Amino acid sequence: MKHLISLLMENExxxxxxxxxxxxxxxxxxxxxxxxxxxxxxxxxxxxxxxxSEEVIEQIIKxxxxxxxxxxxxxxNDGRFIERELMLVKVKATGVFRDEMQRMCEIFxxxxxxxxxxxxxxxxxxxxxxxxxxxxAIDKTAILETVxxxxxxxxxxxxxxxx
Amino acid sequence: MELSGAEIxxxxxxxxxxxxxxxxxxxxxxxxxxxxxxxxxxxxxxxxHEQAAVHAADAYSRSTGLVGVALVTSxxxxxxxxxxxxxxxxxxxxxxxxxxxxxxxxxxxxxxxEVDMVGITRPCVxxxxxxxxxxxxxxxxxxxxxxxxxxxxxxxxxxxxxxxTQFKAKFSxxxxxxxxxxxxxxxxxSGQIKKAIKLLLEAKRPMIYTGGGVVLGDASALLVKLxxxxxxxxxxxxxGLGGYPATDEQFLGxxxxxxxxxxxxxxxxxDVILAVGARFDDRVVGNPAHFLNQPRTIIHIDVDPSSIxxxxxxxxxxxxxxxxxxxxxxxxxxxxxxxxSESALKAWxxxxxxxxxxxxLEFDRSSDIIKPQxxxxxxxxxxxxxxxxxxDVGQHQMWAAxxxxxxxxxxxxxxxxLGTMGVGLPYAMGVQLAHPEAQVACITGxxxxxxxxxxxxxxxxxxxxxxxxxxxxxxxxxxRQWQQFFYENRYSESYMDSLPDxxxxxxxxxxxxxxxxxxxxxxxxxKEAFALKDRFVFMNFITDQKENVFPMVPNxxxxxxxxxxxxxxxxxx
Numbered sequence: 001m002k003h004l005i006s007l008l009m010e011n012e013x014x015x016x017x018x019x020x021x022x023x024x025x026x027x028x029x030x031x032x033x034x035x036x037x038x039x040x041x042x043x044x045x046x047x048x049x050x051x052x053s054e055e056v057i058e059q060i061i062k063x064x065x066x067x068x069x070x071x072x073x074x075x076x077n078d079g080r081f082i083e084r085e086l087m088l089v090k091v092k093a094t095g096v097f098r099d100e101m102q103r104m105c106e107i108f109x110x111x112x113x114x115x116x117x118x119x120x121x122x123x124x125x126x127x128x129x130x131x132x133x134x135x136x137a138i139d140k141t142a143i144l145e146t147v148x149x150x151x152x153x154x155x156x157x158x159x160x161x162x163x
Numbered sequence: 164m165e166l167s168g169a170e171i172x173x174x175x176x177x178x179x180x181x182x183x184x185x186x187x188x189x190x191x192x193x194x195x196x197x198x199x200x201x202x203x204x205x206x207x208x209x210x211x212h213e214q215a216a217v218h219a220a221d222a223y224s225r226s227t228g229l230v231g232v233a234l235v236t237s238x239x240x241x242x243x244x245x246x247x248x249x250x251x252x253x254x255x256x257x258x259x260x261x262x263x264x265x266x267x268x269x270x271x272x273x274x275x276x277e278v279d280m281v282g283i284t285r286p287c288v289x290x291x292x293x294x295x296x297x298x299x300x301x302x303x304x305x306x307x308x309x310x311x312x313x314x315x316x317x318x319x320x321x322x323x324x325x326x327x328t329q330f331k332a333k334f335s336x337x338x339x340x341x342x343x344x345x346x347x348x349x350x351x352x353s354g355q356i357k358k359a360i361k362l363l364l365e366a367k368r369p370m371i372y373t374g375g376g377v378v379l380g381d382a383s384a385l386l387v388k389l390x391x392x393x394x395x396x397x398x399x400x401x402x403g404l405g406g407y408p409a410t411d412e413q414f415l416g417x418x419x420x421x422x423x424x425x426x427x428x429x430x431x432x433x434d435v436i437l438a439v440g441a442r443f444d445d446r447v448v449g450n451p452a453h454f455l456n457q458p459r460t461i462i463h464i465d466v467d468p469s470s471i472x473x474x475x476x477x478x479x480x481x482x483x484x485x486x487x488x489x490x491x492x493x494x495x496x497x498x499x500x501x502x503x504s505e506s507a508l509k510a511w512x513x514x515x516x517x518x519x520x521x522x523x524l525e526f527d528r529s530s531d532i533i534k535p536q537x538x539x540x541x542x543x544x545x546x547x548x549x550x551x552x553x554x555d556v557g558q559h560q561m562w563a564a565x566x567x568x569x570x571x572x573x574x575x576x577x578x579x580x581l582g583t584m585g586v587g588l589p590y591a592m593g594v595q596l597a598h599p600e601a602q603v604a605c606i607t608g609x610x611x612x613x614x615x616x617x618x619x620x621x622x623x624x625x626x627x628x629x630x631x632x633x634x635x636x637x638x639x640x641x642x643r644q645w646q647q648f649f650y651e652n653r654y655s656e657s658y659m660d661s662l663p664d665x666x667x668x669x670x671x672x673x674x675x676x677x678x679x680x681x682x683x684x685x686x687x688x689x690k691e692a693f694a695l696k697d698r699f700v701f702m703n704f705i706t707d708q709k710e711n712v713f714p715m716v717p718n719x720x721x722x723x724x725x726x727x728x729x730x731x732x733x734x735x736x
Contacts, residue, residue: 010344013293014281025286055472062469068290068310071344163343 002031002051004076004083004153005061006161010069011037011044018067019046028052028060032085032128032150043071043163047152049128072161080156086123087131088113090145093120097142108134119144127151168297168328169194172261175304177204178336181232183223183596184208185216189236190276191263194328208596208625211617213240215589217247218615221256221318222586222593225576226551228381230312231258231593237265238276241322242283246583248318249287253580254402255379257316259307266326267295280322289317297330302337309340314347315467316379347466351483351491359437359462359479360495366435366460367507368514369395372418375402375579376440376465376485378572383407385489386439392496394508396515398426400441401564402579409568410548415515416524419447420716421561425518427714427722431457432514438463440485443475444580451475453721464488523714523727524565532707533682535559535634539566542604542632545689550602551576551594555587555611558640561712563606585614591629592621602630602693609635609659619672622699630692631701633665636708644711649718669701680705 009015016035023030031049038045050060057075064073076083091101093115105112105122108130114121124134128151135143155161166174172195176184185208188196199207210216213235220231231251235244241262251258265274281293290310292303300323307319363369371393377386383406390397390413397407398418407414416423418430430436430448436459441447448454451474463470463477464485471480481488526536539562542550552567553576554560560577569575576594578586591605612633622629642657666676675698679688685704692700716725 014285017282018285021285055476059469059473066467066469068342068345 001077002049003057004081004151005048005050005064005073006076006153007046007048007064007073008038008043008071008161008163009046009067010071011042012069015044015069018069019048019064022063022067023050026059026063028056034150034152040163045161047150049151071163074155074159074161076153076155079159081153081159082156083127083151083153084125085128085131085151086125086149087134088147089122089124089135089143090119091122091138092118092142092144094118097139101138101142104134104138108137110134165331166334167194167198167331168300168323169198171297171300171332171334172304172323172328173198173202173204174334175301175336176232177202179230179308181205181230183220184232184234185210185219185223185593186234187213187216187236187240189240189263191237191265191325192234192240192328194325195234195261195263195323207234208592209621210589211620212615213243214247214585215592215615215618215621217244217258217260218250218586218589219593219596220258220260221247221251222553222576222590223597224256224258225590226573226594227597228379228573230308231256233258233260235260235262236276237263237280238278240276241278241280245284245287248284248320250578250581250583250586251318252287252289254375254578255316256318257311258318259304259311260318260320262320262322263328264293264322264324267324268326270324280320284320287318288320289315291320291322293322294324294327297327297332300327300332301334305337306340306342310345314349315470348468348482349466349484349487351464351481351488353491355479355481356488356491356495359481360492360499362435362460362462362479363393363437364499364501364503366395367504368429368432368434368511369393369437369503370429370433370435371395371397371437371439372400372430372441373397373403373406373439374400374441377403377406380440380466380485381572382440382485382489383572385486385493388493389489389496392493393503395503396429396512398422398430400447400579401577403441404564404575405569405572408570410570417564418722420449421565421712421714422716423565424521424523424714424725424727425515427716427725428518429515431721431723434459436461438477439489440465442470442473445474448475448722449716449724450719450721453724456721521727530682530707533680533685533704535562535636535704535706535710536566537682538632538634538685538704538706539563539606541686541689542606543567545686545693546602546604550574550604551598553577553587553590553594553603553605555607555614556582556584557608557611558636558644558710558712559606559608559611559634561641562634584611587611588615588618588622588629588631591631592618592625592627595627595629596625603628604630604632606632606634608640609633609637609662610639616668619669619674619699619701623673626697627699628695628697629699631699633701633703634706635662635665635703636706636710637662638708640710641712647711665701665703669699674699674701676701676703678703678705
């Protein structure tokens with residue numbers, strides 16, 4: 001099952017490689033990983049999207065906690081949470097595509113952020129599956145380029161990951 | 164007053180009360196060596212290869228419980244240290260390794276003798292640091308010692324660029340360390356401990372299984388109290404030997420791939436297991452699916468939460484320092500009015516004693532070729548079971564574990580997790596330096612000893628009266644055994660040809676050499692060697708080439724599927 005794991009770690013050189021190295025050394029799946037400093041510049045926050053049996057996820061959490069630079073780890077799937085990912089898609093905007101892409105963009109509540117003679121750039125935010133759904137819905141031949149940030153996650157309501 | 168980075172390093176080591184630094188100089192650490200020259204607080208032990216420096220520091224730690232320190236230069240000095248670091252990491256040995264690095268402007272420029280030490284050691288250290296500011300040097304060293312020794316111990320690397328050792332800073336060594344990201348849990352959960360005691364007291368076929376954690380956590384005395392109070396059988400892993408006295412009647416011997424019949428059968432057939440500082444690894448439980456066929460309840464005490472339920476699902480996890488948890492358990496047992504069921508325990512011991520009667524460690528005592536088991540047994544007798552024994556890796560290691568009965572912790576020094584050939588001699592160096600008056604034996608094979616044979620020179624320089632017990636069968640014995648059992652006798656590259664004359668070799672390094680070929684001479688030779696109290700003696704025992712290690716649980720098999728002697732399985736009994 002897919003899990004989103006959030007963690008806070010010391011914002012130090014090499015910290016990211018410790019997490020990435022752990023996943024490759026122990027053979028854990030890693031679908032996406034996003035990282036950036038928090039409002040406290042000494043801390044980085046990371047969201048890791050991974051998958052595995054409950055036993056594997058339990059081991060992943062324990063192994064992450066064991067890293068000396070890691071301050072806190074939270075399995076977002078233990079409660080209710082919001083998942084968001086940003087995608088930029090450059091699509092063909094010639095002939096029938098010019099109107100079609102605008103319409104699809106509206107349906108998925110995206111935004112066209114760049115208009116060129118032959119293409120648009122569409123910005124779309126949502127869960128990973130929503131972004132997948134958009135790519136499935138539009139004509140494959142219209143896709144020129146895509147770039148995705150990987151998922152960020154945050155617990156709903158009272159669930160707060162902070163020091 | 165301001166000190167140079169190099170002087171700060173030696174002062175920090177002094178603050179940590181370090182007595183020995185094992186190392187090898189080179190370009191990037193010249194300033195550190197100059198600072199060492201000018202101090203007389205700790206002694207530097209010059210090895211002949213950096214791998215040996217790390218192994219010796221590791222064994223110093225294993226035999227004393229203190230943090231071992233090794234010092235190597237950048238590039239090849241650092242890479243030579245890797246095997247030693249990985250060996251210590253697998254066995255959770257507290258150690259600080261200081262490596263030189265090229266000066267900060269040179270980092271990343273493919274400078275002479277540059278290697279990314281922090282990157283290369285990341286998977287085999289508890290933590291590592293690259294010091295980029297001389298003002299952070301002392302606090303980094305303090306953190307390194309704290310991390311190495313606390314929680315589940317392990318090696319920590321500090322990579323120090325040459326210019327940092329030359330820059331100056333005010334020196335003050337922090338008294339304490341506080342890290343928001345690192346706070347090991349040391350006190351066990353009282354609810355879980357209560358649950359564990361209840362289960363233990365209700366057990367019908369209980370088994371206490373303990374590992375290296377008891378030795379590292381200095382919890383042997385508490386373990387003995389607990390085992391004696393309950394009257395239950397106890398087994399040790401390879402790393403746990405000495406954690407419980409081997410000559411005690413409640414001790415069933417080592418368990419696992421080359422464990423005794425009684426320990427493996429009792430483990431398999433138990434209904435409640437108390438695991439203390441052990442990790443159910445592949446050499447211990449064999450095939451985990453087979454192990455779990457038997458329904459039972461497992462209680463697991465470990466300071467590292469990630470060791471719990473890793474290979475085998477555990478019912479009652481207790482995270483904490485074994486010493487604290489065992490203390491709490493004993494207090495609860497004292498309060499409890501319940502006692503174990505006498506009739507159930509009697510029946511359980513009867514079953515166990517039945518397995519014991521098979522005498523699974525018996526060997527041919529009438530042979531006119533030296534049997535390796537015979538050498539170890541006589542070594543145990545001659546040293547009265549009091550020696551520190553280091554070993555290398557292979558058949559001789561298993562025989563040492565089976566036939567030398569360790570009654571005290573920190574006496575059995577071997578590479579259990581990584582299985583590193585070549586550790587024996589440098590391990591003996593570290594142990595002998597820590598315990599100058601003690602008898603130190605290095606049990607080895609002709610394959611292993613040649614992996615760090617250059618250290619005969621170090622032993623001469625520092626007058627280390629180690630006794631090397633070479634069980635020379637002219638084969639990489641364990642490889643040959645597996646080839647015989649599982650590869651239809653195709654002995655691919657396992658024969659050792661062109662061996663040196665070990666007696667002459669030892670003599671050329673200024674040591675005493677002995678060659679022993681007759682079983683009748685074993686005891687006399689050992690007595691003669693150990694009587695030479697201030698000499699290093701290299702004993703070359705010419706042993707039976709065909710001898711195999713039994714019992715054996717073949718790879719992928721279950722604990723009760725062990726082979727007892729040549730092709731006899733438990734089912735045949």
